[in-house]
Amino acid sequence: xxxxxxxSHGKIIWMGEHSVVYGYSAIALPLKQANVHITLEESTTNxxxxxxxxxxxxxxxxxxxxxxxxxxxxxxYFNAPDMKVILSMTLVFxxxxxxxxxxxxxxTRAYYRFFDKEITDQTLFEWIQLSERLAHQSPSGIDxxxxxxxxxxxxxxxxxxxxxxxxLTGYLVIVHxxxxxxxxxxxxxxxxxxxxxxxxxxxxxxxxLSLSFSRALEVHDHSLLGNFMNQAQExxxxxxxxxxxxxxxxxxxxxxxxxxAKLTGGGLGGCMIAYFTCKNKLSDFINQLSHPYWIIDxxxxxx
Ligand code: MEV
Numbered sequence: 001x002x003x004x005x006x007x008s009h010g011k012i013i014w015m016g017e018h019s020v021v022y023g024y025s026a027i028a029l030p031l032k033q034a035n036v037h038i039t040l041e042e043s044t045t046n047x048x049x050x051x052x053x054x055x056x057x058x059x060x061x062x063x064x065x066x067x068x069x070x071x072x073x074x075x076x077y078f079n080a081p082d083m084k085v086i087l088s089m090t091l092v093f094x095x096x097x098x099x100x101x102x103x104x105x106x107x108t109r110a111y112y113r114f115f116d117k118e119i120t121d122q123t124l125f126e127w128i129q130l131s132e133r134l135a136h137q138s139p140s141g142i143d144x145x146x147x148x149x150x151x152x153x154x155x156x157x158x159x160x161x162x163x164x165x166x167x168l169t170g171y172l173v174i175v176h177x178x179x180x181x182x183x184x185x186x187x188x189x190x191x192x193x194x195x196x197x198x199x200x201x202x203x204x205x206x207x208x209l210s211l212s213f214s215r216a217l218e219v220h221d222h223s224l225l226g227n228f229m230n231q232a233q234e235x236x237x238x239x240x241x242x243x244x245x246x247x248x249x250x251x252x253x254x255x256x257x258x259x260x261a262k263l264t265g266g267g268l269g270g271c272m273i274a275y276f277t278c279k280n281k282l283s284d285f286i287n288q289l290s291h292p293y294w295i296i297d298x299x300x301x302x303x
Contacts, residue, residue, distance in 0.1 A: 003041045006109030010034040010091045011098035011146035012174055012264045012273055012296075015232060016210035018190050018239065020140045022200075024207030025156040027164060027214065028146040031174065032301065033294045034091040036102040040110040043084035046075070050087040057085065063094065066134035067103050073130060074111045085110075092292065094180040096265020100135045101143035104128040121148050136183050136266075151302045154214065166217045168298035170277040173253070173286060174264065175293045177245035181270025186241045189268075193239050202235040209235075222277050226259025229275060233262035241267030249291075250274070256285035 009032045016026025046057040048068075053061055060068045071085065085107065091099045108127040112119040128144040136143075142155045152164035193199025209232050216224040233250065236242055246263050253261040253274035258281075261274035276282040286293055 001042050002114065003039055004110050004114035006038045006040070006106040006111075006113060008036050008102040008105035008109070008147045010036075010102055011143055012096075012172070012271070013142065013146075014152075014172070014264070014273065015213045015228065016206065017142075017263075017265055017267070018187070018236065018241065019203045019206035019210060020142050020155065020157060021138065021187060021190070022194070022203045022207070023157055024203070025154055025160075025210050025214070026140075026142055027152065027154055027210065027217075028142050029152045029172070029296060029302075030146055030149050031091075031097060031294060031296065032150070033296075034089075034097060036087070036089040036091055036099070036106045038103070038106040038110045039086040040107075040114050041084040041086065043082050046071070046082050046084075048085050048087065052093070066100060066131040067107065069134055070104050070107060070127065070131035074108065074127070078111060078115050080111070080114075092176050092271075094182065094270065095176050096181045096183070096263070096267065096270030097174070098143040098147050098265070101128050101132055102147045104131045105144070105147045124148060136187060138187065164217070166220075168217070168302070169220065170222060170259075170275060170298050171279070171282050172273050172275055172296040172298065173282060173293055174271050174273050174296070175249050175253075175289060176271050176291050177243060177249060177269055178291055179243055179245045179269030181243075181266050181268050183266030186266035186268045189241060190239050199239060202239050206232055206235050222259055222275075226275050229260030229262045229273075236263055236267060243267065243269045245269065246272045252288060253285055256288070257281035258285070 014027045020026035093099045132139040140157045154162045209228050213228045249272045250261040258274035264273045
């Protein structure tokens with residue numbers, strides 16, 4: 001029986017979520033430690049096998065619909081026989097870690113391999129955005145680009161992707177709050193704030209912080225980086241996209257000597273990130289955690 005495989009990895013946004021939707025630049029990093037693997041297998045019916053659902057693809061749960069739609073589009077595009085999709089992942093779904101983009105990327109790669117077709121990153125990006133538009137309504141494209149990239153990027157809508165050129169040091173720890181986030185809800189909440197309250201002021205401040213953050217990265221000013229992360233969190237909180245469980249983790253990280261901490265991704269739950277330069281302080285912090293976490297060694301994890 002013919003099979004093929006496709007994989008991808010998660011992403012985290014270090015600085016600039018939400019303001020990136022309004023045209024400001026954002027800094028994102030691939031999270032290669034958390035990934036998605038898909039096996040595509042010729043079958044008698046179209047079905048999905050995964051830890052959260054096993055059954056007919058067209059009966060998959062609502063949160064999986066954007067991927068089921070992409071599956072349907074790829075089936076039609078390749079005029080494919082019925083397929084079984086086996087999904088396994090170490091990425092957490094709805095955690096602000098780019099799971100929907102990573103699954104879309106892995107699925108598309110598996111299809112192109114199944115049919116022995118080459119695919120460019122641009123075409124892959126377009127397929128990912130097809131399902132991301134259903135998942136997020138107006139995705140900036142940062143998630144899709146970061147799950148395609150092996151290295152940190154600076155992204156500005158619609159299509160400017162620059163590698164982050166500066167050498168990085170220190171550690172980012174990503175901690176899941178245990179609360180499912182919703183990018184779709186968070187993006188519409190921010191839109192409401194922009195249309196009816198003073199949301200635009202916070203978006204502009206977040207955008208300016210992203211720019212200042214890039215400059216602080218160039219001069220390796222670690223405490224300023226942490227300070228900008230903390231400031232960003234104040235604006236994200238004011239926009240209503242934080243969550244008490246995220247705030248609790250931020251307070252804990254700060255009490256263990258993090259230089260800065262904030263939510264990452266859409267918010268309303270999901271993950272927080274904290275920046276440490278001292279390995280001992282980082283170890284003391286993670287020893288307190290009962291939630292899943294991932295560590296990025298900024299010096300070693302990228303080329
Ligand atoms: C989601 O990972 C990041 C947001 O800025 C939405 C987007 O950029 O599409 C919240």
